[in-house]
């Protein structure tokens with residue numbers, strides 16, 4: 503990612519320095535914006551390669567493209583259709599629906615903070631936002647365009663775009679610039695400023711007792727921080743790695759499926775992998791489709807938990823409706839399969855502890871979605887008695903053989919914020935007025 507962008511940057515500098523016909527004058531990189539609490543300046547800098555700074559003109563063009571249904575083959579679907587800003591940049595559906603009402607195999611993740619992902623998609627098959635943006639437009643069940651050339655020809659024919667591309671990039675519409683503009687817009691969609699951030703930056707009253715206990719359980723008995731750790735430099739609640747946590751395990755014979763895939767998948771053929779991932783039974787192989795490594799079978803990227811409350815349904819296949827379902831899944835140690843991550847164990851959490859952990863997750867929502875967060879909390883609580891993932895016998899180790907260690911009842915439930923688990927010691931940057 504950095505190599506590619508630094509090459510592009512070097513070329514841009516050479517062109518603008520050496521040739522008077524360079525349309526775009528060399529320009530000092532835009533300064534980083536004032537970032538809200540919970541968004542790491544270090545990560546922001548790493549995630550905006552030189553030359554990819556989101557300038558206002560580029561962002562405006564990117565936003566227009568993001569929302570324009572005419573980018574799809576039949577003018578019916580835009581990026582926004584599946585990544586609606588009003589819904590936390592998701593669609594609220596279990597699995598995404600593209601042109602001609604075609605339903606894919608995967609859940610639409612949020613675009614909020616996607617700029618910080620080490621790799622894009624549930625299986626990491628795209629390295630950058632630019633690479634990512636090029637795929638849905640061409641995927642037959644998403645936006646359905648036959649080729650990059652077809653997209654470029656269509657966009658050149660739409661009023662306004664040719665002039666705007668010329669102004670922003672100094673050349674006619676082309677597919678790379680189109681993706682770059684969309685990526686620039688996405689690089690303005692960072693998100694922090696949650697109640698959790700206020701708490702971690704010193705406002706002790708920002709969380710109630712149950713939510714604080716949830717945070718302690720998250721780092722203690724619940725072991726969530728093993729994969730969803732957050733710290734001051736990487737405050738995303740994701741290790742950016744891939745794990746098999748047994749989501750689709752009960753639906754598949756992974757071994758058989760992986761064997762079949764070995765003969766089909768062409769390593770590095772991004773378009774083929776994109777299509778297999780979204781519309782074939784091989785979808786459930788996850789990261790394996792990208793690497794063909796056995797230990798990647800059924801593994802998916804650890805998603806960010808920021809804004810998790812408003813971006814359900816959950817998991818790569820949208821198979822879990824509420825955060826209580828998610829907790830039930832983890833509490834029984836996931837679903838056994840030959841490739842289950844070693845980090846998955848029975849947790850033995852009690853119902854009040856599950857409630858606290860869920861309450862904690864509702865504090866990770868950006869303040870701009872406060873209203874939706876409250877609505878969603880009520881909606882999910884209303885479904886608390888519908889618990890398809892719940893299995894008390896499995897939780898208590900009375901059934902199933904996960905080959906694991908029983909949950910450790912002694913794991914201290916202390917407030918890790920006080921122990922400095924979020925940067926050491928816990929930073930106090932905005933002491934709350936209430937504390938004075």
Ligand code: HEC
Nearest residue numbers: 580581584598599600608609610611616622623624638644
């Ligand atoms: C038909 C619905 C649909 C459309 C249209 C669509 N997406 Fe997505 N998007 C998805 C789904 C589903 C995934 C996850 C697919 C996967 O991981 O295999 C995804 C993944 C992503 C990701 C990766 C996020 C992450 O956390 O890994 C980004 C960024 C993204 N889309 C941006 C876009 C942009 C930009 C466009 C328009 C050019 C677009 N999407 C069009 C459904 C859609």
Ligand code: HEC
Nearest residue numbers: 724726728729745749802803804805816817818832843845
């Ligand atoms: C072994 C690593 C690991 C551990 C431990 C873990 N997670 Fe996850 N988490 C993941 C991965 C990987 C996914 C995506 C899996 C998939 O879709 O197949 C995920 C998905 C989720 C999701 C759904 C996210 C979304 O956008 O749909 C939530 C919520 C979640 N985890 C919360 C938790 C909580 C709470 C804990 C502790 C009780 C926990 N996780 C422990 C790795 C882990």
